[in-house]
Amino acid sequence: METVRLMLGGDVMLGRNVARRIARMGPAYPLGRISEIMNSADLVLVNLECAITASSARWSGAAKAFYFGAPLQAIDALLDAGVDVVSLANNHVLDFGYKGFDDTLISLEGAGIGYAGAGRNIDEASKPACFERKGISFGMTAYCDHQQDFSAGPASPGINYFDLDQENGFISRIRQDIEKMKGIDWPILSLHWGPNRVRHPSDHFRKLARQAIEMGYGMIFGHSAHVFHGVEIYRGKPIFYACGDLVDDYYVDPELRNDHQLLFEVELSKSRFEKIRLHPVLIEDCRTVPAVGESREFIIGSIEKLCREMGTGLRREQGLVEIVPKGVNTP
Numbered sequence: 001m002e003t004v005r006l007m008l009g010g011d012v013m014l015g016r017n018v019a020r021r022i023a024r025m026g027p028a029y030p031l032g033r034i035s036e037i038m039n040s041a042d043l044v045l046v047n048l049e050c051a052i053t054a055s056s057a058r059w060s061g062a063a064k065a066f067y068f069g070a071p072l073q074a075i076d077a078l079l080d081a082g083v084d085v086v087s088l089a090n091n092h093v094l095d096f097g098y099k100g101f102d103d104t105l106i107s108l109e110g111a112g113i114g115y116a117g118a119g120r121n122i123d124e125a126s127k128p129a130c131f132e133r134k135g136i137s138f139g140m141t142a143y144c145d146h147q148q149d150f151s152a153g154p155a156s157p158g159i160n161y162f163d164l165d166q167e168n169g170f171i172s173r174i175r176q177d178i179e180k181m182k183g184i185d186w187p188i189l190s191l192h193w194g195p196n197r198v199r200h201p202s203d204h205f206r207k208l209a210r211q212a213i214e215m216g217y218g219m220i221f222g223h224s225a226h227v228f229h230g231v232e233i234y235r236g237k238p239i240f241y242a243c244g245d246l247v248d249d250y251y252v253d254p255e256l257r258n259d260h261q262l263l264f265e266v267e268l269s270k271s272r273f274e275k276i277r278l279h280p281v282l283i284e285d286c287r288t289v290p291a292v293g294e295s296r297e298f299i300i301g302s303i304e305k306l307c308r309e310m311g312t313g314l315r316r317e318q319g320l321v322e323i324v325p326k327g328v329n330t331p
Helices: 016-025 032-039 072-080 097-111 167-180 203-214 293-308
Strands: 004-012 043-048 085-087 114-116 129-133 136-144 186-192 219-223 231-234 237-240 245-247 260-268 273-284 287-290 315-317 320-323
Touching: 004 032, 004 219, 016 072, 032 260, 032 273, 032 287, 043 186, 072 097, 085 136, 097 114, 114 129, 114 136, 136 167, 167 186, 167 203, 203 219, 203 231, 203 237, 237 273, 245 260, 245 273, 245 287, 260 293, 273 293
Parallel strands: 004 043, 004 245, 043 085, 085 114, 136 186, 186 219, 219 237
Antiparallel strands: 004 260, 129 136, 231 237, 260 273, 273 287, 273 320, 315 320
16 A cells, blocks of 8 residues: 655744854754655645745834744755745744745745745635645645734735634635645645644634544644644544644743654555654754654653543654554544
8 A cells, every 4th residue: 555654844934043054054954954854754844934035124014023034045944854845824924024925935936845825815825735646645725823914815915814713714714625625635724823832722723623624634734832732633634733843943941842842754545544653853053953862752751641631642662653543533
């Protein structure tokens, strides 16, 4: 049976101090130490949480606490790490205005990296990114629940925004999206949602994710919390409520230890998901490295506890850490 190995990484932020390291050390610096792991997969998806631009003109709307802009050569950081598709539905991709956003799209298109969740108008922003590996087809639609002023319009660039308080409207929209992916083996819903630095999804989020699976989505790819959440297997499909961060320069909370992160490798056949392999990683000095020793054990212990709370078990075997579905979970 043919299978595809799909790698999910959380937020990739290549601006600020990471940008300064790229300028000094080269574009391979942020992700080069984990590029072998990432390139071993057939398909790599991440959330790109910055603009890629030479522009210094910031978003003209209300002032923000943080603006994330990466240099143009940062596109090579994504290419070297084997990134194939990015979600752009987030609250930083327009930090450097429409010029910075257009530069980002041009860079991605020139590099052959697919994207979803933002575009030059709402039709493009809501269009699924579709791709195929080994005869297995994938589609991804992406949304963000904050930075409403970044929203794309009929003739204006921006993100695919949704309002969490408008549940019926959101459900209607994602139902329309899955209709656009008819015939796709693995329709994926990417969601940049919820507050930062929380370890658990809300009951509301769990309800929305399960509704998406019930209507036919094969996977939920969540991010925004800056830390990973437990993985739920619902009706035989994986729900990643939050995949954490892949690289950044953020303050490290001594309790959350948000420099301790994960890469999620999902093995899929055409009709079912076989297993998830977990790759513990550590963010240090604006770059990501494989986690070892106490750091690795902390990450494994954390995800094991969080998954257990969702009825999901981990298997350790010959140094590997995996989630293997036991059956179908129902409410």
